[in-house]
Amino acid sequence: MLEFFTWCENTPVGEAIRASLWLFPVIESVHLLALGVIGGAVLVMNLRLLGWALAGKPVASIWAETWPWLRGSWVVMIASGLPLFLSEAVKCYYSEAFWWKMSMLAVATLFTLTMVRRFALKSVESRWVALLSLTLWFGVGAAGRWIGFS
Amino acid sequence: MVEGAGSDRLRGLLEFCQWLAETPGSVALHESIYAYPVVESVHVLTLCVFLGLAVMIDLRLMGVMFRGTRLTELSRAFGPWLLGGFVVMVVTGALLFYAIPVKTYLNVFFRIKVVLLVLAGLNALTFHLTIDRRRVEWEMDLVPPRRARMAGALSLVFWAGIVVAGRMIAYNWFDKPI
Numbered sequence: 001m002l003e004f005f006t007w008c009e010n011t012p013v014g015e016a017i018r019a020s021l022w023l024f025p026v027i028e029s030v031h032l033l034a035l036g037v038i039g040g041a042v043l044v045m046n047l048r049l050l051g052w053a054l055a056g057k058p059v060a061s062i063w064a065e066t067w068p069w070l071r072g073s074w075v076v077m078i079a080s081g082l083p084l085f086l087s088e089a090v091k092c093y094y095s096e097a098f099w100w101k102m103s104m105l106a107v108a109t110l111f112t113l114t115m116v117r118r119f120a121l122k123s124v125e126s127r128w129v130a131l132l133s134l135t136l137w138f139g140v141g142a143a144g145r146w147i148g149f150s
Numbered sequence: 151m152v153e154g155a156g157s158d159r160l161r162g163l164l165e166f167c168q169w170l171a172e173t174p175g176s177v178a179l180h181e182s183i184y185a186y187p188v189v190e191s192v193h194v195l196t197l198c199v200f201l202g203l204a205v206m207i208d209l210r211l212m213g214v215m216f217r218g219t220r221l222t223e224l225s226r227a228f229g230p231w232l233l234g235g236f237v238v239m240v241v242t243g244a245l246l247f248y249a250i251p252v253k254t255y256l257n258v259f260f261r262i263k264v265v266l267l268v269l270a271g272l273n274a275l276t277f278h279l280t281i282d283r284r285r286v287e288w289e290m291d292l293v294p295p296r297r298a299r300m301a302g303a304l305s306l307v308f309w310a311g312i313v314v315a316g317r318m319i320a321y322n323w324f325d326k327p328i
Contacts, residue, residue, distance in 0.1 A: 025321060029314040032197065036313065039198020040206050043231070053227040057219065065216055141198065145191045 001093070008089035017087035024087060031080040035141065038073035041066040042112075042137045049119060049130035063120035074109070095150040101143035108136035167251040179249040186249055193242035200235030201309055203228045208309075211302030213293030221289045256325050259318035266315060270308035277301035 008014060017023045047053035048062040085092055092098040116133050119126045170176055179185055207224055209215035216224060247254050254260045281288075281297040288295050294302075 021323070025318055029317045032194070032313050032317055033310055035194075036197045036201035036309075037205055038202075039195075040202020040204075043198060043202055044206055044228075047227075047231075053231075054219070054223065056223065061218070069215070138195070138198075141195050142191060145194055146187075149187045 014086035034076035041070040097146035263315035
């Protein structure tokens with residue numbers, strides 16, 4: 001496994017970002033801007049699922065509004081996160097926060113595609129689905145921020 | 151350098167920051183192992199609440215998202231969250247400045263961020279004082295009038311700039327020397 005991470009770090013993309021003074025913060029800025037959008041989409045969707053906001057609108061219609069933005073910003077997050085990872089893959093390998101983030105990202109994504117989506121499309125509110133989804137996504141963000149401190 | 155009253159005032163600001171840096175609270179926060187990163191994490195993650203919801207409302211103003219939902223309905227639903235998020239952003243942001251006052255004051259990205267924050271505020275104020283006054287006339291429209299779309303687009307541009315400038319404060323490439 002460590003060999004694979006070392007290989008990642010030695011890819012041309014990883015090397016180019018490490019050699020540049022400004023590439024890392026610029027890519028990270030894109031990552032942060034997408035964080036705002038994905039955070040907003042996740043929050044709006046789950047607040048509706050909780051029944052705390054826009055209760056006059058069917059849950060399915062809020063899903064239809066937010067899902068394209070969630071999907072789009074998710075793609076930007078991955079596309080910008082990948083080069084950041086390549087530039088410091090070995091550090092990530094040894095970072096507990098990194099492994100937490102990746103595990104929670106996988107679970108949060110699957111949970112959104114299955115449970116959140118299912119309840120939303122049936123237009124059924126569910127407190128526990130919404131709270132679990134919010135907790136998972138918040139965990140991804142918090143663990144992600146912590147990679148920088150580890 | 152321009153001499154005179156203006157530069158005296160800037161000198162005063164710098165001296166204020168130097169005084170602030172020596173207060174016990176600032177030193178403690180600066181030297182803390184956990185408090186500073188925790189405050190910074192809260193500042194960054196509150197982006198999801200404040201910026202995320204502001205983006206959704208800006209997109210409604212631009213006629214891109216929530217076309218079938220009235221602006222009044224959106225602001226009633228998300229107003230308290232936006233306000234709460236804004237307060238957390240300001241408090242944690244002030245603490246981050248308080249921890250490292252002199253370097254931050256001299257940092258060019260911090261200055262750009264302050265200017266953009268003022269512009270974002272003026273944009274919101276202009277919107278509320280002009281086209282928003284006639285909101286009842288247009289809020290059922292799928293696509294709001296040009297002035298409202300403009301306010302939404304400008305808000306997105308300013309806030310994106312604020313995020314990027316904020317991230318760059320960590321770098322001292324163009325710092326002004328004392």
